[in-house]
Amino acid sequence: MTADVVGWPAADAEKYRNAGYWRGETFARFLGARARAHGDRLAVVDDRTRLSYAELDDRSDRVARGLTELGITSGDRVLVQLPNRVEFLLLWFALMKTGAVPVHTQPGHRSSEMTHLARLSEAVAYVIPDVHAEFDHRLLAQAVRSESPALKHIVVVGDPGPGTGFTSFADLLTTGPAPVAPASGARGEDLALLLLSGGTTGLPKLIPRTHDDYLYNGRAAGEVCALTADSVYLAALPVAFNYTMNCPGVLGTLGVGGTVVLASDPDPDYCFGLIEREGVTIAAINPQMASVWLDEVSMTDADLSTLRVLQVGSARLADDMAERMIDGFGCTIQQVFGMAEGLLCLTRLTDPPEIIATAQGRPISPADEVRVAGPDDQEVAEGEEGELLTRGPYTLRGYYRAPEHNAKSFTADGFYRSGDLVRRLPSGHLVVVGRSKDQINRGGEKIPATEVEGHLLAHPGIRSVALVAAPDEDFGERSVAFLVPTGTRAPDRAELAVFLADRGLAAYKAPDEVRVLDVMPLTPVGKMDKKALTASLRNGSAG
Numbered sequence: 001m002t003a004d005v006v007g008w009p010a011a012d013a014e015k016y017r018n019a020g021y022w023r024g025e026t027f028a029r030f031l032g033a034r035a036r037a038h039g040d041r042l043a044v045v046d047d048r049t050r051l052s053y054a055e056l057d058d059r060s061d062r063v064a065r066g067l068t069e070l071g072i073t074s075g076d077r078v079l080v081q082l083p084n085r086v087e088f089l090l091l092w093f094a095l096m097k098t099g100a101v102p103v104h105t106q107p108g109h110r111s112s113e114m115t116h117l118a119r120l121s122e123a124v125a126y127v128i129p130d131v132h133a134e135f136d137h138r139l140l141a142q143a144v145r146s147e148s149p150a151l152k153h154i155v156v157v158g159d160p161g162p163g164t165g166f167t168s169f170a171d172l173l174t175t176g177p178a179p180v181a182p183a184s185g186a187r188g189e190d191l192a193l194l195l196l197s198g199g200t201t202g203l204p205k206l207i208p209r210t211h212d213d214y215l216y217n218g219r220a221a222g223e224v225c226a227l228t229a230d231s232v233y234l235a236a237l238p239v240a241f242n243y244t245m246n247c248p249g250v251l252g253t254l255g256v257g258g259t260v261v262l263a264s265d266p267d268p269d270y271c272f273g274l275i276e277r278e279g280v281t282i283a284a285i286n287p288q289m290a291s292v293w294l295d296e297v298s299m300t301d302a303d304l305s306t307l308r309v310l311q312v313g314s315a316r317l318a319d320d321m322a323e324r325m326i327d328g329f330g331c332t333i334q335q336v337f338g339m340a341e342g343l344l345c346l347t348r349l350t351d352p353p354e355i356i357a358t359a360q361g362r363p364i365s366p367a368d369e370v371r372v373a374g375p376d377d378q379e380v381a382e383g384e385e386g387e388l389l390t391r392g393p394y395t396l397r398g399y400y401r402a403p404e405h406n407a408k409s410f411t412a413d414g415f416y417r418s419g420d421l422v423r424r425l426p427s428g429h430l431v432v433v434g435r436s437k438d439q440i441n442r443g444g445e446k447i448p449a450t451e452v453e454g455h456l457l458a459h460p461g462i463r464s465v466a467l468v469a470a471p472d473e474d475f476g477e478r479s480v481a482f483l484v485p486t487g488t489r490a491p492d493r494a495e496l497a498v499f500l501a502d503r504g505l506a507a508y509k510a511p512d513e514v515r516v517l518d519v520m521p522l523t524p525v526g527k528m529d530k531k532a533l534t535a536s537l538r539n540g541s542a543g
């Protein structure tokens with residue numbers, strides 16, 4: 001462990017090893033072992049490529065060698081911003097084989113987020129597609145590189161463009177077939193990857209995940225979902241999300257020798273076609289997609305009979321929608337409530353429909369410790385609502401390079417303060433009833449309110465601003481910016497969207513709605529009263 005990462009106390013680590021949760025394995029050897037066991041079986045499919053385990057292992061060896069020749073070595077951080085294509089996995093496993101650490105970013109991140117992540121992680125390389133979703137990532141990478149002194153290499157899947165000095169991913173693949181030696185000193189407890197936190201205050205934080213903890217996370221989730229080598233997992237959400245990657249997702253499926261199908265789009269017609277063509281047995285979506293898929297499922301001609309489990313998570317699934325899904329899809333619906341910080345809750349495949357329709361799952365590991373706590377961090381009475389505090393064998397003990405934030409985000413005894421308000425049922429299932437953190441969950445995409453407010457305050461027409469969540473039929477929540485203008489004319493939504501895009505912010509963070517106030521309501525201690533603003537949205541008194 002480096003000082004950048006807060007590890008588990010020795011006594012807990014020993015407990016997790018003795019219980020067999022942590023096995024000292026690493027992702028460096030993960031594919032090699034699977035290739036020996038399942039060499040000819042199909043590992044991964046995307047819109048253009050199909051690779052067996054042997055091919056995935058061999059090609060990621062080549063990429064690892066290419067990365068090594070570029071000078072990337074054990075411990076280096078590498079920003080990864082790739083869409084759902086096999087190159088994501090080739091790169092990811094190649095990084096594991098060299099001992100380098102992928103930093104998972106989101107496809108929609110722009111220069112503000114990417115520069116921050118590059119600087120925080122001191123990444124030496126940044127891997128991008130050339131153009132994706134009509135956006136030229138090469139221009140973004142140029143901007144990020146000019147602001148990030150440690151960033152030496154930009155690797156492009158596709159055309160690097162003339163005179164950019166960028167490296168072509170295809171060139172990495174053409175290096176010799178000699179396998180790279182597994183990273184020296186890579187141990188189970190070492191840092192394997194950095195995930196992105198949804199964030200509440202300031203700029204996004206990075207979540208360190210070790211080989212031991214991330215391998216256990218995927219394996220335990222795979223057991224709950226009864227994954228086998230015959231399982232076929234459809235990744236319809238971005239593969240870099242923890243949900244898609246490891247809940248049980250891509251890694252849980254590859255771990256047991258199953259097949260991963262990478263969808264380039266969550267569109268139901270296309271995804272239903274993939275389910276039929278590849279015989280998908282398990283898929284993962286969010287509540288926003290759930291309503292679109294449900295509308296389509298009764299009309300589709302596609303044969304979905306192979307689908308056994310449809311996971312829905314990353315934002316609250318309304319109980320009535322859950323019921324409609326249980327009726328509408330001829331398979332088991334599974335609610336997923338998890339966080340990139342660690343804790344993962346799943347409803348069980350054998351849970352009764354009334355639990356699946358109303359609860360967001362229960363922890364996947366017997367070693368997950370969950371406290372439903374009041375403001376004093378003490379357990380509330382059984383069945384009462386409180387903040388979810390948690391620690392366990394795959395939940396972080398500290399964010400990456402964030403000592404001040406860590407002092408607030410964890411209890412003295414190492415429980416992570418999730419900021420989620422929950423109730424625990426006698427069965428151990430959790431029901432998510434709300435959130436105490438200053439964040440908007442827009443269809444699963446998390447918007448840290450203070451980050452966006454900080455940018456909006458830079459607008460000359462805004463004196464003060466508060467970003468709050470409003471209920472939304474499509475997204476579950478949408479963002480509303482309450483603002484007090486400096487002059488008589490307040491900027492409108494379209495103007496703010498352009499302003500934020502110019503500041504390099506991801507588009508999903510732009511307010512969905514703007515409401516103008518004469519004065520900002522304040523609490524007795526002089527803070528912006530977001531509760532009053534949220535309440536006003538419900539009773540229609542503001543704006």
Ligand code: AMP
Nearest residue numbers: 198313314315316336337338339340432
């Ligand atoms: P992320 O780390 O981006 O996966 O975000 C984790 C956060 O998403 C959690 O702390 C919750 O606030 C929210 N979340 C995830 N799944 C659910 C769910 N099933 N119901 C309600 N909120 C959820």
